[in-house]
Amino acid sequence: MKKTSWSFVLCILMVLSLVGCGAGNAAQPPANTAQTKPTEITVSAAASLQNSLDEVKKAYEQKNSNIKLTINYGASGTLQQQIEQGAPVDLFISAGKAQVDALEQKNLTDKSSRIDLLGNDLVLITGKDNTKVTTLDDLTKSTVGHISIGTPKSVPAGQYAQEALTNLKLWDALQPKLVMAKDVTSVLNYVETGNADAGFVYKSDAQSSTKVKVVEAVPANSYKPVVYPAAIIAATKNKQAAEDFLKYLQGADAQKVFEKYGFKSLAK
Structure with missing residues (x-):
């Protein structure tokens, strides 16, 4: 092939290469348009x-x-x-x-x-239609079978309940009736579904449910704030x-x- 022909071919290849590079560059979004991950x-x-x-x-x-x-x-x-x-x-x-x-x-x-x-405050709750429990002392009656509290070792509400019942001289009498729950939400559920006659939860938990009622607030001087x-x-x-x-x-x-x-x- 003549020298002039080779020169022509090389020129064409260079043009195509530049066009390809330009197209490749155009396909890349500007760096500042990348979305920031939350x-x-x-x-x-x-x-x-x-x-x-x-x-x-x-x-x-x-x-x-x-x-x-x-x-x-x-x-x-x-x-x-x-x-x-x-x-x-x-x-x-x-x-x-x-x-x-x-x-x-x-x-x-x-x-x-x-x-x-x-x-928060600790309260005693029962089901909406429960008439067995009207005071803390009613928990000792034979008509009350199950009382739920959070497991004291892992649930603060259960720790407060244990402290209060101990100070109110009720802990020993009620232990056979206690149903331990994994958290305070489970206590609420047990009372809502009737699997427990009563339970100890925070005021905020009782307020969130339409299926339970607060019998009374646990005396504030019976447990730490x-x-x-x-x-x-x-x-x-x-x-x-x-x-x-x-x-x-x-x-x-x-x-x-x-x-x-x-x-x-x-x-x-």
């Missing part, structure tokens, strides 16, 4: 917080589209054990101080982040996001939601 925060929270915290979660995510909240509900003692075993949690909200104390002693929480977020502490987990990879959410929980908007569901505001 920051995910995992919260482990006491089962009694579910209704109120679900509402708070919805409001927070609407205001912060770059945040995705995942909330794991359960008995505070069980959640504590999960964190001790390395569960990927950013923030812990317990229904009792003992669980956060235990994590703090093992340096598993950021001690400086800890706050007392909410308070109910406190829900919250703390950021030391191993969190989203510390700033967790701090921002914890701050929001202490604010007026979130506190109004909690109060609506029967909690007491302790946030300063």
Whole structure:
């Protein structure tokens, strides 16, 4: 092939190559148009917080589209054990101080982040149509067969119930009737379904159900004040996001939601 022919072919190949490169470059979106993935925060929270915290979660995510909240509900003692075993949690909200104390002693929480977020009251409940139980003393009657409380070793509400019944000189007499539950939500369910004649839950739990009634509030001087502490987990990879959410929980908007569901505001 003549030299001029080779030159012509090379020119054509160069043009095609440039066009191809241009088309390839055009297919790449500008770097600044890539969508930012939301920051995910995992919260482990006491089962009694579910209704109120679900509402708070919805409001927070609407205001912060770059945040995705995942909330794991359960008995505070069980959640504590999960964190001790390395569960990927950013923030812990317990229904009792003992669980956060235990994590703090093992340096598993950021001690400086800890706050007392909410308070609550312990109440005695029965089914809506129950006429057997009108006072705490009625629990000792032979007509009352089953009384549900949260398992004291892992459920703060159960610990408060045990403390109160002990101080009211009722614990020993009632032990044969006790039905232990994995969390306070289960206690509520047992009473709602008639599997227990009565149960001890928080005021906020009783308020959330249309199938039970409050017989009476457990005397406040018979058990330690109910406190829900919250703390950021030391191993969190989203510390700033967790701090921002914890701050929001202490604010007026979130506190109004909690109060609506029967909690007491302790946030300063």
